[in-house]
Amino acid sequence: MTQDAEQIIKTLQQSGCDSFGIGRHLIAHYPDLWKSLNWNKEYAQVRFHPEVKVTIVGSGVLN
Known part of the structure; x- marks a missing residue:
């Protein structure tokens, strides 16, 4: 999931989308x-280091 997050952030930056509101x-x-x-030029160069942590709180069929 961390790799997916990295790819999503790269895609957002390439399209100029600041969905995290950093600006x-x-x-x-x-x-x-x-x-x-x-900002339009430098935002694409910002380096993000996402880290996704998952905690499983249950398993089985959902009701």
Whole structure:
């Protein structure tokens, strides 16, 4: 699942989709940094390191 998450993030970045709202976070909390960025260009270069952890809470047929 971690590999799937990595691929999904790459696809989102290539299409310019900031579904995690990182740009909004930067605008709100780091306005000076935001002003110095070319977000459309630099967002595609951001490196994400997703890690998916799964906990099985039950098994069997669902009711």
